Amino acid sequence: MQDIHLTGFGLLSPELVLGAVSLLVLIMDLVWKERGSSRLGWISIAGLALSSFLLILAFDDSVGDTAFGIVVVDKFGNFFKLFTCGALAVVVAFVMGDQRERKDRIGEYYFLLLGAAMGIFFMVGTNNLLLLVLGLELLSLASYALAGFHKGEKRSAEAAMKYIVFGGFSAGVMVYGISLLYGLTGTLDLQVMAGTAEGAGLTRSLADAVTTSPSTVALAMVMILGGFAFKISVAPFHFWAPDVYEGSPTPVTTFLAVASKAAGFGALLRFLAVLFMSPDVAAAVGAYGLQVGSLIAILAAVTMTLGNLAAVRQESVKRMLAYSSIAHAGYVLVALVAMNGDGLEAAMLYLVAYYLMNLGAFGVLIYFHGQTGKETYDSLNGLGRAAPLISVSAVVFLISLTGLPPTVGFFGKLAVARAALAAQEGAYAWLVLLMLLNSVISLYYYMRVAKHLFLKDCEGQTVRPQPAMATLLVIFAALNVIFLLYAEPLVNWTSASMDLLLIGP
Amino acid sequence: MSVPTEHLLALAAILFAIGVAGFFTRRNLIVVLMSIELMLNAANLTFVAGSRLHSSTGAVQVDGPIFVIFIIAVAAVEAAVGLALVIALYRQKQTVSLDAFARLED
Secondary structure (H helix, E strand, C coil), X not given: CCCCCCCCHHHHHHHHHHHHHHHHHHHHHHHHHHHHHHHHHHHHHHHHHHHHHHHHHCCCCCCEEECCCCEEECHHHHHHHHHHHHHHHHHHHHHXXXXXXXXXXXXXXXXXXXXXXXXXXXXXXXXXXXXXXXXXXXXXXXXXXXXXXXXXXXXXXXXXXXXXXHHHHHHHHHHHHHHHHHXXXXXXXXXXXXXXXXXXXXXXXXXXXXXXXXXXXXXXXXXXXXXHXXXXXXXXXXXXXXXXHHHCCHHHHHHHHHHHHXXXXXXXXXXXXXXXXXXXXXHHHHXXXXXXXXXXXXXXXHHHXXXXXXXXXXXXXXXXXXXXXXXXXXHHHHHHCCCCHHHHHHHHHHHHHXXXXXXXXXXXXXXXXXXXXXXXXXXXXXXXXXXXXXXXXXXXXXXXXXXXXXXXXXXXXXXHHHHHHHHHHXXXXXXXXXXXXXXXXXXXXXXXXXXXXXXXXXXXXXXXXCHHHHHHHHHHHHXXXXXXXXXXXXXXHHHHHHCCCCCCC | CCCCHHHHHHHHHHHHHHHHHHHHHCCEHHHXXXXXXXXXHHHHHHXXXXXXXXXXXXXXXXXXXXXXXXXHHHHHHHHHHHHHHXXXXXXXXXXXXXXXXXXXXX
């Protein structure tokens, strides 16, 4: 009988803090009733801050595993956990600042957000497919409930329905793929599969399985990658995104577009890095003349083109941002065609840029929606004069989303393009060219927002001042610009996060 | 006399195919959710079969059966959330047909 000991349980403290705070919020909601809506928000933000403080404290020496080696604490995971905390804190602030958001059952709202964050924490911090699936399901289930939070409203309930139907399907496909992979290798641990760690009992490395039964491995991989593709809304698994993003409450849309998508990328990056960048598996796959990179290149090309072309036709700004977030998933994939450390690093840099610009853009949407009650382009007419500070911030976010200097979005696209060009002696130059073409398309619909803000007039457009929300948005706009001047710490941070992920050359 | 592992895998594959076919052809929301359950259970069967494939007398591969237990729980939670939504939608539209919600343009 093996001794059961949970050494290193302290490594889980960020997760434990989140769990405790989520329960606290739920209980205090019952105690305070409607008096507590802003207090609960501050408790949530404090919990997220404490959790990120613990993560930062342990960032340099946080390497280890706990709970029988299932939970892995490393810099790569901590990068995405910090990302999640940052995104969640802003989402909570948006909920507090959203004038359209009803304030009843607010404790449940924060509880679900924090629960989803915990799911993300487990999902990005494991090499074990079981915990990955459980974390993903925790995130998904909380997201379904959040998407349909205003269940009395038609749009919200429909969004939740579409999300759960497609989400359930993709989870089923992914789990079946994992079961096939388990049948082939006899293990759920990615490192054992890759042959970089010793497994217990009768196991077989993936490289072996690729050699003996390539078609089954291919089928399993397509199914698993399909599950990831759903989470990050990559074509052909993207069609749920516009309807769900449009129907959900806007703070939830922000959460889905930023935190949930980044979490999907976090898990996908780890999956690709540990499995396909290990020398054994890469050699075995290469023997068939196949390259995972070229498959990703096709997905990236289709995703960004589809997303951008559809975004052009939208009349609702929220729906336009939904399609634009599909396009941005394609841009991140461009970095991954390299299938090496530089590619992963560029993808992570792009996600940081995406965080800064997309949170800002959604924040502006929430701000103006709270003022006008509409989400169409025409509802923005004349707001440039009525709310100049917010409108200028909006333009900064949109320039950043397009990828023009001097913003962090330009920096992100530059990193992605460099990684893709360096791969395979420039074999993916066509993809970078396509990305630039897509950026030009996106310039049209992003600048349409600016046109409505500043060039179209609307008599009597007034804005009630919302100082807290406005300050937050202006800070984000400033970050979008000044990050470029101080890009070095960011680059150092991401490359430090990559350190221990890559085993082997 | 025991069932060969290949038969288990084939049964699981058939169940999965029925689930996928049901998902794409049926218009009733509850039946669609049932199809998803069928897909998850096909995966469960494959896990158990896989565990048998990699076990020998005295050394049982337990990862697969553990996964199955968790998936059963996940499927139950998904059904709970899904059916709660079905009720919310029925209150609005007096129907649980997917056709009433078709607006997936582009």
